[in-house]
Structures are given as structure tokens and as C-alpha cells.
Amino acid sequence: MKKITIAIDGFSSCGKSTMAKDLAREIGYIYIDSGAMYRAVTLYSIRNGIFDGDTIDIEKLKKAMKDIKISFRLNPQTGRPDTFLNNVNVEKEIRTMEVSSKVSPISTLDFVRHEMVAQQQAMGKEKGIVMDGRDIGTTVFPNAELKVFVTASPEIRAQRRYDELKAKGEEACFEDILKNVKQRDEIDQNRAVSPLRKAEDALLLDNTNLTIEQQKEWLMQQFQSVADNDKTIA
Ligand SMILES: Nc1ncnc2c1ncn2[C@@H]1O[C@H](COP(=O)(O)OP(=O)(O)OP(=O)(O)O)[C@@H](O)[C@H]1O
Numbered sequence: 595m596k597k598i599t600i601a602i603d604g605f606s607s608c609g610k611s612t613m614a615k616d617l618a619r620e621i622g623y624i625y626i627d628s629g630a631m632y633r634a635v636t637l638y639s640i641r642n643g644i645f646d647g648d649t650i651d652i653e654k655l656k657k658a659m660k661d662i663k664i665s666f667r668l669n670p671q672t673g674r675p676d677t678f679l680n681n682v683n684v685e686k687e688i689r690t691m692e693v694s695s696k697v698s699p700i701s702t703l704d705f706v707r708h709e710m711v712a713q714q715q716a717m718g719k720e721k722g723i724v725m726d727g728r729d730i731g732t733t734v735f736p737n738a739e740l741k742v743f744v745t746a747s748p749e750i751r752a753q754r755r756y757d758e759l760k761a762k763g764e765e766a767c768f769e770d771i772l773k774n775v776k777q778r779d780e781i782d783q784n785r786a787v788s789p790l791r792k793a794e795d796a797l798l799l800d801n802t803n804l805t806i807e808q809q810k811e812w813l814m815q816q817f818q819s820v821a822d823n824d825k826t827i828a
């Protein structure tokens with residue numbers, strides 16, 4: 595039986611990784627959170643003096659790219675891959691507000707995107723992959739057999755992120771999160787290289803009023819319908 599490529603794109607914090615990870619687990623595919631890779635480059639940049647305030651030292655980052663090694667390893671406790679930067683688990687560190695506030699400018703840089711896209715395409719060479727991000731259906735895997743574009747209102751997305759942080763016992767400010775969500779959407783949609791766009795052949799999912807369970811079922815149905823049309827897919 596053959597495996598396919600599944601691309602899940604959309605706005606920040608709308609539930610892409612939640613649904614992508616669940617589908618991948620259910621159908622036995624690899625799951626890759628491409629946003630984690632841009633976050634890892636950002637964390638490296640913060641830690642290595644590549645930022646001066648909000649200004650990025652482009653030449654320094656260009657030279658440093660060869661020293662940034664990103665990998666994923668399955669965390670048996672969470673059932674999802676943790677992100678490793680130069681062999682150190684940085685899953686928690688890449689999710690801070692500091693990284694969230696600096697990641698979109700880093701993601702506008704053509705040489706960063708070029709390197710990330712090459713690595714993502716290598717990971718998906720054998721298919722059997724569910725990858726979520728911003729440009730997966732448009733740039734990374736334009737021939738993906740199933741493409742989904744997810745959206746929800748900024749307020750709902752910020753609320754979900756706020757609830758998640760509170761549930762973990764972490765400090766959170768709803769207004770800061772909302773501002774960050776809107777800022778990232780703006781930068782991601784308007785950058786010159788691979789801006790956030792719905793691929794023409796992507797299915798649109800507005801999950802504003804859906805539960806996690808409902809969106810999971812919806813995605814599984816879309817996978818089933820692709821598989822029903824081609825009985826060689828599993
Ligand atoms: N339909 C839903 N209803 C309520 N909460 C949801 C729903 N989908 C996802 N969530 C919650 O919203 C938060 C953000 O989800 P998730 O991390 O999957 O988003 P994302 O799109 O991958 O975000 P990012 O762009 O930051 O990678 C999580 O706490 C998740 O549990």
C-alpha cells in the first residue's frame with residue numbers, strides 16, 4: 595500500500611499541530627511541526643548574539659546556519675516529537691513568548707527558509723508524513739495529496755493559547771498573546787518569500803466553533819475520502 599503526503603497550513607495557534615499530530619498517530623505517519631524548526635533557529639539566534647534588540651545580524655546568522663542542527667525525537671510521554679537544537683532538547687524553550695515575538699522576522703529571511711524547506715522536503719521524501727506550518731501546501735510539498743488550510747478568529751486562538759499556558763501553571767497575559775498572534779499573522783502573510791496563503795487546492799477549515807474531537811474527526815474523514823478514491827493508499 596502506498597502512503598501519501600499531508601500538508602496542514604494556517605494561522606498561528608489555530609490547532610494545526612493538535613490535529614496533525616492526532617491524525618499522524620492514528621494512521622501511523624510521521625508528524626513534523628515545521629514551525630518548531632523556525633523557532634529553533636530563533637532560539638539559537640537569541641542565545642548567540644544574533645539579535646540586537648529586534649535587529650537581526652543577517653551576516654552573522656548566514657554564517658551560523660551551518661552550526662544549527664535541528665532534529666526531532668519522539669517523546670513517549672506526550673506521544674509527539676520533541677525538538678532538538680544541536681542535540682539538546684529545546685521543546686520548552688522554543689515555546690516562550692520571547693521566541694514567539696522574534697520568530698516571524700527570522701522566518702522572513704530567504705536563506706533561513708531555503709535551508710528549512712530543504713530539510714523538510716528531505717524528511718518527506720518517502721511520503722507517509724503529516725507536516726504543519728505556513729507554506730507546506732504551497733512551497734514545501736506543492737504536490738501533497740491532501741492539503742488543509744486552518745483558520746479561526748484571532749480572539750479564539752489567543753484564548754486557546756492562554757488556556758493552555760494557564761493549565762500548565764505558566765504566567766500568561768491574554769492581551770500580549772492576542773497581540774503576538776495578530777503580529778505574526780501580519781508578518782507571515784506579507785513576507786516576500788513563501789507568504790502564508792491557502793493553496794488553491796487546499797480544503798478550508800474554520801474551526802472557530804469546533805471542538806478538538808470534531809476537527810479530528812473532520813480531518814480523518816478527509817483522509818478517508820482520499821484513500822477511498824485510491825484504494826492503494828493506506
Ligand atoms: N478546536 C479546538 N478547540 C479548542 N482548543 C483547541 C482546538 N484546537 C486546538 N486547540 C488548543 O489550542 C491551542 C493551540 O493549538 P495548536 O498548538 O495545535 O495550534 P497550532 O496551530 O499548531 O499553533 P502554532 O501556530 O503556534 O504552531 C492548544 O492548546 C490546543 O489544545
Ligand SMILES: Nc1ccn([C@@H]2O[C@H](COP(=O)(O)O)[C@@H](O)[C@H]2O)c(=O)n1
Binds near residue numbers: 607628630697730
Ligand atoms: N512552515 C512554516 C512554519 C512556521 N513559520 C514561522 O514560524 C512561526 C512559528 O510557527 P508556529 O507554527 O510554531 O506558530 C510562524 O509564526 C511563522 O513565522 C513559517 O514561516 N513557515
